Amino acid sequence: MTVVNQLDMEVGKSSITAILGANGAGKSSLIMSLAGHVDVKQGDIEYDGQNITPWSPMERVQKGIAIVPEGRRLFKSLSVHENLIIGGYTRSKKASQNNIEKVLSIFPRLGERRKQMAGSLSGGEQQMLAIGRALMAEPKFLMIDELSLGLMPKAVDTCYEAIKDLNAVGLTILLVEQSTQRALQVADHAIVLESGNTVWKGSSKEARDSSDIIDSILGLHKTQ
Ligand SMILES: Nc1ncnc2c1ncn2[C@@H]1O[C@H](COP(=O)(O)OP(=O)(O)OP(=O)(O)O)[C@@H](O)[C@H]1O
Numbered sequence: 001m002t003v004v005n006q007l008d009m010e011v012g013k014s015s016i017t018a019i020l021g022a023n024g025a026g027k028s029s030l031i032m033s034l035a036g037h038v039d040v041k042q043g044d045i046e047y048d049g050q051n052i053t054p055w056s057p058m059e060r061v062q063k064g065i066a067i068v069p070e071g072r073r074l075f076k077s078l079s080v081h082e083n084l085i086i087g088g089y090t091r092s093k094k095a096s097q098n099n100i101e102k103v104l105s106i107f108p109r110l111g112e113r114r115k116q117m118a119g120s121l122s123g124g125e126q127q128m129l130a131i132g133r134a135l136m137a138e139p140k141f142l143m144i145d146e147l148s149l150g151l152m153p154k155a156v157d158t159c160y161e162a163i164k165d166l167n168a169v170g171l172t173i174l175l176v177e178q179s180t181q182r183a184l185q186v187a188d189h190a191i192v193l194e195s196g197n198t199v200w201k202g203s204s205k206e207a208r209d210s211s212d213i214i215d216s217i218l219g220l221h222k223t224q
């Protein structure tokens with residue numbers, strides 16, 4: 001079954017791009033295919049001037065592509081520290097030690113919870129850990145599926161602050177969000193998917209100016 005069709009998109013270095021769309025639009029399928037977890041039947045994925053379509057997920061991680069998957073998929077019975085170590089599996093032990101310190105400086109809360117089981121963290125802390133685990137791979141391109149979904153407002157703020165800071169030092173970010181307004185506050189560009197097709201793309205300023213159009217696209221499914 002094809003869930004994403006005819007998608008033609010480009011993500012600029014050090015930019016933030018928001019992928020918007022109603023439930024079932026194909027957002028997760030899109031980023032899972034960029035991470036190499038879903039096969040691409042037609043077309044190519046180019047990254048940093050290279051055709052990466054045949055690359056395995058691990059090769060992509062090694063080249064700097066990381067994902068925070070929908071639902072976070074943490075190892076719930078392992079500690080915060082262990083989850084971070086797993087995120088750094090493509091890096092040396094020494095690099096991982098440094099990277100853990102970096103992650104804990106971004107999310108000090110995780111430092112306080114270092115020995116705690118991931119499954120016992122709050123939703124916000126789990127999202128911080130999922131982002132931290134992805135950062136352990138030293139990504140240049142980070143994809144986050146549903147950053148704010150189900151989180152308390154304060155945790156959403158913390159995660160968004162972290163994303164802005166990471167982007168300010170050069171990280172390229174692809175952000176899948178249900179919270180359109182919030183995503184458009186930080187994004188440079190937006191792409192709206194509907195039933196696996198691109199139905200709108202442009203700058204986030206244009207997206208804000210066209211919010212009626214975007215709302216009506218998203219609203220088509222909300223009312224069902
Ligand atoms: N493993 C699968 N097998 C069959 N169909 C699937 C599978 N995963 C997703 N789909 C279908 O593909 C379409 C796109 O799903 P996808 O999860 O990519 O959407 P989404 O935009 O991320 O939705 P949501 O907002 O609910 O997370 C949906 O119709 C979904 O039912």
Ligand SMILES: [Mg+2]
Pocket residue numbers: 027028029070145
């Ligand atoms: Mg999804």
